[in-house]
Every structure is written in structure tokens, then in C-alpha cells.
Amino acid sequence: MTAGTPPIAPDRTRSLALPGFARGDTRSGLRTLLMLVPALIIAIGFLFYPLVFIVQMSFTEGSSYLSPAGPVETIANYTRLVSRYLPNLLITLELALFATIVDLVFGFPFAYIFVRKVRYRTIVRALMVFPMFGALYIAFGMRFILLPGGPASPLLAAFGIANTDALFSLPSVVIAMSVFTFPFMVLNIGTALGNVDPQLEEAAACLGARPWQTFRRVILPLTRAGTVAGMLTVFGWSIGTFAEPLLLGSQNEQRALAWTVYQRGVVQTDYGLSTAMGDVLLLVAFVVTYLSLRYSRGALVE
């Protein structure tokens, strides 16, 4: 290396002015656009356009979009939604809220132990992918477990609970939902906890804080962002719940919005009402996502 050339630092992320890298001219800009075209086609063509489409359709009556006379424009779908289907929305939010609370209560200690104490992390990670295979299998398995004569009946009998009360009930739906979303909560809280120096806890203990005080004054404030992000993620995933209420719930839980969207839209072809419900779900999901992106480290890309 001659004296005149500056050494190249290996951790440098900005480019030198070499051909082909990050040049600001038009040809390079065109190439950048070309690289993004496939992703843009799929995102615009199969997400943004369909979402705009269902918003439009939710303001037309029934399946009148199909009729040769042209669509009949109306806001009746939304008024019907409020007057007749408000319980459906409320039970959806209620289930999601309960699942979030269960995940928070059981997930925070789990994440803490996982980050601070567990050495066999690969086994935990491997077993934690089981819920990821889908809520359908969880609901199917739990339905079999709770069935009259199933594996759980002796246990239920010991507590004096009838099998059908346990099977078609709100708690079983909530348990299935929270098992499905549990890893999201652990992921978010665990990431936040991983960034907290264990020495801070030791310092608190040295200064005479009890474990509860250390938790409330040190750990909780430092992991608040991750905890809130975890709760919002779980809530956002839970509002789309489909198989769990259907397989494990009573009539009341089976009114969950996602299933009603399918019933009204695909089975009864009432596109107007079904898309209106879909839009409400979408709105809730977007609000939750916006909040969680504001709280979490959404800075993957500068």
C-alpha cells in the first residue's frame, strides 16, 4: 500500500464512487426501479388495488355490483353493521384483548427466564415453532383433548366441569388464540430484555431494592417499548382469528368477524356487507400496526 492511499475500513458501509454502486444518475435510478418492479407489482396488484376495491364495494348494495343495471350506491352496509353486527365486532375485540392479556401475563416471565437463564435455547426455539404451523392444528388438537371421553375428561371431572362447558366456551378459544400468538409476545419482550444490562438489576439489588421493586423501577421502564409492541402485535394477529372460535367456541364466540366475513361474502354472496366488515377489520389492524411500528424498532432500513 502506497502512502497516498487511505486505508479502507472494513466496517464502512458507504460506497466509494465506483461504477455500479449507488450512482445518482438516471441510468442507475432506472435500474433501481426495475429491481423494485416485481415487488411493486405484487404489492400494488394483489394488495393495494384489492383493498381499494373492497372499500369501493362496501358502499354498494348486496351483490348489485354484478347486476347489469350497475351498482347501487349506499351506506346501508355500515348502518347494518352498527345496528345488527356490533356484537360480532365486540366479541372479536374481546377475544383479542383476552388473548393479549394472557400472553402478557405468561409471556413476560417466559421471556425473562429465556433471556437470562436458559442455556438450551435451540431446543426452546425449535419447540416454539409448533404454534407457528397454524391455529388450525392447535384448535383441532384442543378440540380433541376437550372432547367428551377425550384425554382431558378425567381432569375436568376432578374439577367438576362438564366436557361440553369446557369445549364450547370463551376460555378454550382464548387459550388456543394465546398459544398461537405467544411467540410474538416472547419475541418482542425478549428482544427488549436482551438490550437491558443485567448489571443494572444487580446494582438495584445492591442498593437494597427488593425483586418486585427492581422489576417495577428498572426492568419494566426499560422494556416498555418492547412490551407495548408485543401486545399490539398479538392484538393485531388475534383480531383475524378464524379457526379457534369456529372449532372451540359457543355460538357467541363463533360470531367473530373473520368468520362472518366468509359466511356473508363467499357463502351468501352479500358482497356489500361482507366487504364493509372486512374494512372494519382492516381499519383496526392498520391502527394497531401503526401504533406498534411507532413503538418498536421499525428502523431496519435507515
Place this chain on the structure above:
Amino acid sequence: MTAAAAADTRRPAPVEARKPLLRSGRVRDLAAHAYVWTILVIFVLPFLALFGYSLTGPQENAGLSNYGYVFSTFGDNLLWSLKISGLTLFLNVLISLPAGYAIVRKSFPGKRLLFSLLTLPLYVPGAVIGISLILTYNFTYHLTTSMWGPVFAMTLGTFPLMLTPIVVAMKDLPIVFEEAAACLGASSWQAYRKIVFPLIGPGISAGLLLSFIIVFNEYLVTLFVHPPGLETAPLRVFNQIRTAGLAPTTAALAVTMQVISFLAVILFFRIFGTRHLKGTYIL
């Protein structure tokens, strides 16, 4: 390594001095590990219950005949699942590789917004994706009778899972390697093919694993957009439960699907470890 081992052998000595504290700490540790294992057992319990159920039946050798039934009667459904997963993974790679490169290496306005918009499909409830796609397939794209309907739906739902690990891997890759290649006279395509692509391989594999697991087990969006005659295995499980109630053969199909998915996960862990799944579903 040796230093750590040495430290390990030295460790017990100072602890010995405060015995009562150690004992309460050990109880607390045991409780903590018991808690973790209880939760893990609850995670696996539905699978174990279905596995036990799939071995029962009226006939002799019930387990064997149930799994034989899966590969004969449900064989078509398994094949559809594999076919749709394969096509979706191929499209995911095709979309995410150039997009990931552009997002990390090129500078353009609104980059952060674009990335957020591209990961948006992960946050839209499945039923909303389903209803919006089946209506546009019906009225605009005329895809309701083609197998590409479900394939495009799956691609939309899972390409962010492919894009994210690729973006992470590219960000971890120092740009000096590409610059060195360019100094030695490689075109940017050559630099990409010979330098970048092999080095982000684990990231690509992580994306493949995540999207495979999701697509292979997806029933909800498929329920909305599947054309007549195309029934993937998870959808078959769903339909069997709804129409025929619980049956050991259905449980056997569900177990088969989960075992295939789990084998994919284990294979990935053995080859690449868990590092490359960071920031995704798996901690």
C-alpha cells in the same frame, strides 16, 4: 474455549461460601426452568394429542392404516400443497432478491416508507386478504378457476417473510467485498452472482424456511380463493373437521403436515443455526 472451561472449573469456589443463598437460588432456578418447560409442553400438547389420536381406530394396526389413508386418499391434497408451496417460494425469491438489493444498496427517496408498505401484507388479517382477492379475481383478474389464484395470494402474503431476512443479511454484508470485486474488473452482475449471492445464502434460506412453513400450512386465504377441485392439505383438514367431524385419519393428515414442517425447521437449525432467523418469528 479453554479460558471459558477454566473459568467454569473455578466458579464453584466463591459460591460455596454462601450456602443458604445458593439453596434458595437453586429452588428459584428450578421453578423457572419448570415454568419454561410447562409452557413448552402446552405448545406441543395439541400436536401430541393429535398424534395419539391418529394411532387409534376400530381396525387392527389402526395407526398404519390411517397413515396409509393419508398417502392414498389425501395424497392429492398433499401434492397440491407441495406444488403451491414450490411455486410460491420460487416467486418469493424472484421478487425479494432484486428488491432487497435495491433497498439496501441503492439510495432513493421514500425508502423507509416503501419498505413499510412492502411488509404491510403481514399485518392484514387473512380474512381481509381473502375477501379482497376473491372479489378482484372474480371481477378484474378472472383467476377464480386457475391455480395461479392461490399461488399469487400466497406470494403476496409471504414475500415480506422472504424480503426481511434478505434485507438483514445484505445490511450485515460490508460493501468492501463488492468494491474489491469491482476494482478487480467484475461487472456489478458478476459481483452480485459470485460475491453477494453466496454470502447472503443463509438469509435467503431463512426466508425460504419461513415462507415454506406459512404457505405449506395456510388454510384461511386458500379457503377464500381456491378454485374448484384444488384442495390443499390444510384446507382438507379444515373441511373434514367441518363436514365430517373429528376422525383419526384427519388427525393423521394434520400430524403429517406438522412433521414435514418441523423436519424443515430442524434441517435449517442443523445447517445454519438460529442466528439468521433473528428479528423474525423465531427469537
